[in-house]
Amino acid sequence: MELSLLSALNAERQARRAAILVTDIASGAQRLVRQHEIDADPLALPLDRQLRMGKSGMVEVEGASLFLTVQAPHPRIVLTGAVHISQAMAPMAKELDLDLVIIDPRTAFATPERFPGVTLLPEWPDEALPRVGLDGYTAFVALTHDPKIDDPGLTAALRSDCFYVGALGSRKTHGKRLERLSAAGFDEAALARIHAPIGLDIGAVSPAEIALAILAEIVSTLRGPRRKPA
Structure with missing residues (x-):
């Protein structure tokens, strides 16, 4: 994981805000989606579903395998x-x-x-x-x-x-x-x-x-x- 992504993820954790790390399994490319950004994201539906469950998981989107790492504050x-x-x-x-x-x-x-x-x-x-x-x-x-x-x-x-x-x-x-x-x-x-x-x-x-x-x-x-x- 890039240092900038790790820093951003840690900042959300410390502020008790949810975030999801999206990893493309094939390419290894990663990006971070903060909770307030979900509605405007192309993956809004699967991101919302995983966040509501509070669990990480694999999803298939247009032939691509993506792993969604959910970081949610403890309720x-x-x-x-x-x-x-x-x-x-x-x-x-x-x-x-x-x-x-x-x-x-x-x-x-x-x-x-x-x-x-x-x-x-x-x-x-x-x-x-x-x-x-x-x-x-x-x-x-x-x-x-x-x-x-x-x-x-x-x-x-x-x-x-x-x-x-x-x-x-x-x-x-x-x-x-x-x-x-x-x-x-x-x-x-x-x-x-x-x-x-x-x-x-x-x-x-x-x-x-x-x-x-x-x-x-x-x-x-x-x-x-x-x-x-x-």
């Missing part, structure tokens, strides 16, 4: 609320190979005993999120029902490229949430990004079922048709 979930739903979600997320970060300033809830092996930040979201960072491979989930905790997180998520933004609560609760966020300056297009009611509609009742519904919706969004930057 993660950042959520506010060290609650029963997030307790149920933690082991499921691990099985799905999704990193999980839980933010909750309520130290009585945010304890290592309740969340073993999980990145736990007993801080206010506006303190923790600038350090955590939110990007196109991050799902943000608000679970506390407390506007003092959830709203700052949602504000940060809506101002980012998070591929998924979800918030727990009834339609009435969400209506009041939308009023607050609208007053904070978000338009209808931005507010429409929030998945609420959160999770796939599977009739979930228990914390574990709600966690399952949320994770299913996150995976569906991650692996579904590629998200256009906001």
Whole structure:
């Protein structure tokens, strides 16, 4: 690989941006396609397909054998609320190979005993999120029902490229949430990004079922048709 390609690939990796290295098997020629360049690329469809799967692979295009080396950031979930739903979600997320970060300033809830092996930040979201960072491979989930905790997180998520933004609560609760966020300056297009009611509609009742519904919706969004930057 040429040094310039390697440097460019490393730059995308450090910035948590996806990129695909296209190698012509016959000639050995290589080129790099960054995620924001895919739509205009002649190989847009196969590039998009491999990126959504998050896997490298061989494709045949007009008689040419090409190997697509996919470099995608590790997907993660950042959520506010060290609650029963997030307790149920933690082991499921691990099985799905999704990193999980839980933010909750309520130290009585945010304890290592309740969340073993999980990145736990007993801080206010506006303190923790600038350090955590939110990007196109991050799902943000608000679970506390407390506007003092959830709203700052949602504000940060809506101002980012998070591929998924979800918030727990009834339609009435969400209506009041939308009023607050609208007053904070978000338009209808931005507010429409929030998945609420959160999770796939599977009739979930228990914390574990709600966690399952949320994770299913996150995976569906991650692996579904590629998200256009906001």
